[in-house]
Amino acid sequence: MSNTQRHTCPAVRTAMFPHDMNGSGRIFGGVILSHIDIAGWATCRKVCSHRFVTVFFKSVEFKKPVFVNDILTCWAEVTKIGRTSVSTHIWVEVERDGQFIPVTEGEAIYVAVDDDDKPLVVETALTEYGKSLLRKQRRAEAKAKAQAARAGQPSDDGEKGSDGATTGDAQASGSASGVHPERDTDGSGAATVKTSGSSRKAKRRRQKGSCDC
Numbered sequence: 001m002s003n004t005q006r007h008t009c010p011a012v013r014t015a016m017f018p019h020d021m022n023g024s025g026r027i028f029g030g031v032i033l034s035h036i037d038i039a040g041w042a043t044c045r046k047v048c049s050h051r052f053v054t055v056f057f058k059s060v061e062f063k064k065p066v067f068v069n070d071i072l073t074c075w076a077e078v079t080k081i082g083r084t085s086v087s088t089h090i091w092v093e094v095e096r097d098g099q100f101i102p103v104t105e106g107e108a109i110y111v112a113v114d115d116d117d118k119p120l121v122v123e124t125a126l127t128e129y130g131k132s133l134l135r136k137q138r139r140a141e142a143k144a145k146a147q148a149a150r151a152g153q154p155s156d157d158g159e160k161g162s163d164g165a166t167t168g169d170a171q172a173s174g175s176a177s178g179v180h181p182e183r184d185t186d187g188s189g190a191a192t193v194k195t196s197g198s199s200r201k202a203k204r205r206r207q208k209g210s211c212d213c
């Protein structure tokens with residue numbers, strides 16, 4: 001299996017059992033959150049070999065219920081490599097009666113830490129894959145700055161950490177804005193992030209439930 005294929009594999013794939021159920025016969029949201037957490041964390045480890053802790057969950061949306069016997073798959077993608085943090089986007093779907101149903105989606109941020117739980121600079125331990133993502137992110141940042149300069153606008157690099165933009169097909173200031181990558185929730189046009197996980201190819205891959213390996 002090539003590295004490219006490996007990076008398109010699901011981060012978590014597991015079955016839902018009766019002990020995961022809440023009183024209304026559905027899988028407890030906390031169980032799904034824990035799988036989301038593991039998926040985001042595993043994706044951080046693909047880009048950097050430091051130890052990571054979860055610092056922030058945001059915009060987790062439970063769209064559809066999950067039931068016992070569903071096979072749950074989490075796809076995860078790094079959306080931003082920060083100075084000491086890595087932001088991720090996670091898509092959860094279940095396989096039920098031969099169908100793939102998107103059930104939950106969210107974002108989570110992780111911080112690289114040392115043995116004393118103090119933040120560590122991510123760039124000091126990037127994997128080859130992480131390095132390629134960071135190069136892509138910096139190209140996107142430079143492009144956004146150039147576009148902003150041409151338009152006579154101040155560039156949007158005021159975020160904490162100088163590493164700026166996002167990975168994937170990111171176009172500008174990054175997911176730390178808290179805006180859902182695929183949705184401009186406030187109509188301000190601030191949702192400038194388009195992760196490669198939202199590309200048609202990635203969506204097709206998730207719909208097929210395939211990971212090419």
Ligand SMILES: CC(C)(COP(=O)(O)OP(=O)(O)OC[C@H]1O[C@@H](n2cnc3c(N)ncnc32)[C@H](O)[C@@H]1OP(=O)(O)O)[C@@H](O)C(=O)NCCC(=O)NCCS
Binds near residue numbers: 081083085086118
């Ligand atoms: C994660 C932790 C080490 C961060 O320590 P800290 O002193 O707050 O660190 P900093 O303020 O220097 O922030 C470190 C990074 O986290 C990011 N961060 C911190 N709080 C954040 C928040 N609420 N939302 C988003 N990002 C946040 C910062 O932006 C920074 O990222 P950057 O370096 O890429 O710019 C500390 O908060 C902690 O130990 N939290 C508990 C983690 C935990 O137990 N998780 C659950 C089990 S894994």
